[in-house]
Amino acid sequence: MAERNQQCAACHPDVAAEWQGSPHQRSDRGEAYRRAYSREPLAMCRGCHAPEADPRREPPEPLSLLGVGCVTCHLSGDTVLAAPRSQELTREIAPHPIRRVPAFAGAGACAGCHEFPFPDGALRADHALMQSTVSEHAASEHRHVPCASCHMPARGEGRRHHGFSREDRTAALRDAIVVASRRLPQGSVEVRLELRGVGHALPTGDLFRRIEISAEAFSDEYVRVAEDARYLTRHFHPAGKSGAPRRQRHDDRLGADGQTVRVVRLPLGQAAAPLPIAWRVAYQRLAHPAGDDDDHAVVESEVTIAQGILPAHEGEPP
Ligand code: HEC
Ligand code: HEC
Ligand code: HEC
Ligand code: HEC
Ligand code: HEC
Numbered sequence: 001m002a003e004r005n006q007q008c009a010a011c012h013p014d015v016a017a018e019w020q021g022s023p024h025q026r027s028d029r030g031e032a033y034r035r036a037y038s039r040e041p042l043a044m045c046r047g048c049h050a051p052e053a054d055p056r057r058e059p060p061e062p063l064s065l066l067g068v069g070c071v072t073c074h075l076s077g078d079t080v081l082a083a084p085r086s087q088e089l090t091r092e093i094a095p096h097p098i099r100r101v102p103a104f105a106g107a108g109a110c111a112g113c114h115e116f117p118f119p120d121g122a123l124r125a126d127h128a129l130m131q132s133t134v135s136e137h138a139a140s141e142h143r144h145v146p147c148a149s150c151h152m153p154a155r156g157e158g159r160r161h162h163g164f165s166r167e168d169r170t171a172a173l174r175d176a177i178v179v180a181s182r183r184l185p186q187g188s189v190e191v192r193l194e195l196r197g198v199g200h201a202l203p204t205g206d207l208f209r210r211i212e213i214s215a216e217a218f219s220d221e222y223v224r225v226a227e228d229a230r231y232l233t234r235h236f237h238p239a240g241k242s243g244a245p246r247r248q249r250h251d252d253r254l255g256a257d258g259q260t261v262r263v264v265r266l267p268l269g270q271a272a273a274p275l276p277i278a279w280r281v282a283y284q285r286l287a288h289p290a291g292d293d294d295d296h297a298v299v300e301s302e303v304t305i306a307q308g309i310l311p312a313h314e315g316e317p318p
Contacts, residue, residue: 001063001066002062002065002069004071004075005052005066005069008070009070011095014159016070018162018163019069019162019163022162023164024067024069024164027050027051028046028050028064028065028067029065029067033049035287042119046059050063050064051072051113052072078096079096079099080096080097080099081098081099081101081104081109082098082101082104083101083104084102084105085158105146107138109148111134114131114134114205115129115131115135116131130207133200136201137199137200140255142198143199148160152164169303173283174306175196175197177195177196177202177211177305178194179305181308181310183277186267187267187269187272187275189266190263190264190266191213191215191263191266192262192263192264193232193261193281195254198255201251201253201255202253202254202255203233207234208286209283209284209285210231210232210283210284210297211231211232211233211253211254212229212280212302213230213231213266213281214266214280214282215228215277215279216277216279217271226269226272228266228268232252233252234248235250274312276309276311277310278310279307279309279310280307281305281306282303283302283303283305285302286300287299
């Protein structure tokens with residue numbers, strides 16, 4: 001399949017250049033995946049992260065480098081799947097059969113990989129999903145907007161970007177979450193977060209992500225007097241004895257259950273009342289596996305979405 005993929009790339013060089021280096025091409029090479037996989041090296045992981053290789057063993061180098069390739073998304077036997085077009089010109093000039101299927105223009109092109117149960121799914125009475133982006137999309141106000149409309153921006157006549165880019169990730173996250181903050185009496189802070197233009201919960205996908213909302217009060221000598229934090233994520237019960245699967249306690253991610261607004265209160269206490277309070281909202285990726293204790297999870301990387309300082313004597317609620 002690696003050779004077959006090179007043929008696609010040779011005839012579609014502009015698409016290939018975008019795909020090269022994308023999270024799909026690097027699905028078996030990414031740092032975060034490699035770290036997680038070294039702890040949990042299951043055939044199931046290989047089936048998705050190196051989908052062209054035999055999942056029973058470590059993927060050979062060329063198929064590891066292929067990752068999620070042109071052939072993975074587009075090929076059904078010898079036929080190339082494509083999105084429907086109003087004008088059919090390409091079928092005549094393409095040197096390969098093309099089948100235009102409506103599902104390929106919708107979540108169907110992504111569903112096989114972006115939603116799946118836990119590896120121990122059979123043991124779970126609640127049939128919990130490890131990733132549920134496709135169901136979240138179906139329940140979102142943007143359910144009629146195909147994944148590709150947001151993740152594969154149009155590039156002129158019939159072309160869509162294949163980079164599934166992360167370059168402007170920070171800007172994209174800042175656009176996606178609108179944040180407002182205010183002081184409440186007795187040293188409390190209220191932070192309001194609203195999800196905008198995202199067709200699923202945020203974070204979605206991989207479990208080891210969360211949004212942190214934190215606040216600290218400092219004295220005049222910059223000594224921290226009080227602090228507090230909350231996490232929007234899928235919260236799980238602590239791991240049971242005898243390896244029983246962990247069950248989800250609750251899900252307060254932005255957009256989960258159609259709730260696109262979350263209002264979080266951080267009571268720093270009376271000691272903070274006369275002091276300025278610094279607050280921050282961050283999108284964090286955690287080390288695998290995350291601890292059961294939210295406050296002591298190891299943060300691998302983070303993006304600050306918004307931050308500010310609320311002075312003591314202003315902004316008192318009306
Ligand atoms: C020998 C050159 C050649 C090879 C090999 C080739 N293609 Fe194409 N393909 C074309 C041409 C020419 C067209 C029609 C013009 C266009 O859309 O670029 C086309 C059309 C397509 C389309 C439809 C575009 C549309 O109009 O929606 C898709 C999708 C596609 N190719 C994917 C692939 C994939 C995936 C592979 C590898 C399995 C592949 N191609 C291999 C030359 C090639
Ligand atoms: C993650 C899945 C995925 C991968 C990997 C992928 N494609 Fe696509 N591709 C799509 C989807 C989905 C569309 C159609 C989007 C739409 O128009 O709704 C598409 C559209 C196309 C088109 C139509 C014209 C355009 O640019 O939109 C061509 C040609 C194409 N892909 C070729 C390739 C080639 C060549 C590769 C490998 C270098 C590749 N694709 C890798 C999912 C993928
Ligand atoms: C064959 C399986 C497969 C298909 C089909 C697929 N993906 Fe992916 N996708 C993956 C994997 C695996 C990763 C994770 C790569 C990594 O480890 O970083 C990924 C990563 C992504 C990312 C980057 C996530 C991040 O954290 O930055 C986006 C966005 C994405 N996919 C969107 C899509 C969309 C939209 C479609 C449908 C058009 C699609 N994918 C189809 C397997 C797939
Ligand atoms: C209305 C626009 C929109 C639609 C529709 C949409 N997404 Fe997203 N998606 C976003 C935005 C915005 C982000 C956050 C910024 C980023 O990571 O690029 C995001 C993030 C992601 C991520 C990264 C995970 C994370 O928590 O940061 C994945 C994976 C993803 N989307 C997959 C999908 C899939 C699969 C579909 C279809 C089932 C889809 N998206 C539909 C806008 C959309
Ligand atoms: C059914 C397909 C599928 C299976 C099985 C799967 N993954 Fe993934 N994985 C994905 C998709 C799709 C993404 C991209 C969504 C995202 O980034 O949130 C992803 C993302 C990840 C990420 C985040 C990558 C990054 O760069 O942020 C890690 C880590 C990861 N997977 C580890 C694993 C491990 C370890 C296993 C096996 C226990 C596994 N995955 C099994 C589809 C799968």
